Amino acid sequence: MATLSPSVTIHDPLTGRGGRGGDPPTIHGGGNNNGGSGSPDFFRRLRRARVGFFILAVWVSMLFISFTSAYVVRKDLPSLNQITNQLGKDWIPVDLPVAMLLVNTALLLGSSVTMELARRKVAQQMALAPVGAIPGIAIGREKTNLWLGVTAALGAIFIVGQWLVWQELKNRGFYVASNPSSSFLYVLTATHAIHLMGGIVALIYAVSASLLRKSIESRRIVIEIASWYWHFMAALWIYVFALLAFVR
Secondary structure (H helix, E strand, C coil): CCCCCCCCCCECCCCCCECCCCCCCCCCCCCCCCCCCCCHHHHHHHHHHHHHHHHHHHHHHHHHHHHHHHHHHHHCCCEECCCCCCEECCCCCCCCCHHHHHHHHHHHHHHHHHHHHHHHHHHHHHHHHHHHCCCCCCCCCCCHHHHHHHHHHHHHHHHHHHHHHHHHHHHCCCCCCCCHHHHHHHHHHHHHHHHHHHHHHHHHHHHHHHHCCCCHHHHHHHHHHHHHHHHHHHHHHHHHHHHHHHCC
């Protein structure tokens, strides 16, 4: 008489499943909000984004270095007076509204602080994402978008402040074509403001990515590069301000 023995399920340690040995192992992470912060794909994407930022930063730096060289050379370069037919200096130092420029500088430096807070918040959120996926565990309310919004608002106020500076310069009799020094001032400050607007666009995109529930990895990369660019713009403004204030 034959005896039937109960079936035994053998668990494959590689797959975590029993029975069919042909099932492939299950790999978690990478594409959702539940972790994957250490995935090779994330680090490759972050590295590519950083390389792109450095290329952009070098290009912008070369642009302002060329402006600086032209500024310094033109400052001491004599010009021909069409009336007297004699060489002379036509460089007239601009009467800068220093108080207004200092307020704008404080606004931009403050926005750099809030940008850094946003970067740290998203890094913390990404590190805690696997813990937040556990039922019954709350990791607190996300404040990344709040800091991004404050940064964008301060950046917009800075640009408005620059426009007020330009209006004050006009009230003092310094227009774009008044003399070479005023021309350089408008070119340098306007070029910086345009590049800062690009940073504001990046911040708006970062907030949109969060509202659209993009993966935490994608949001981390966007905010990381946006923060580097924003700090670069703040440092660049300090350089431009010092150039205009002390090399006159």
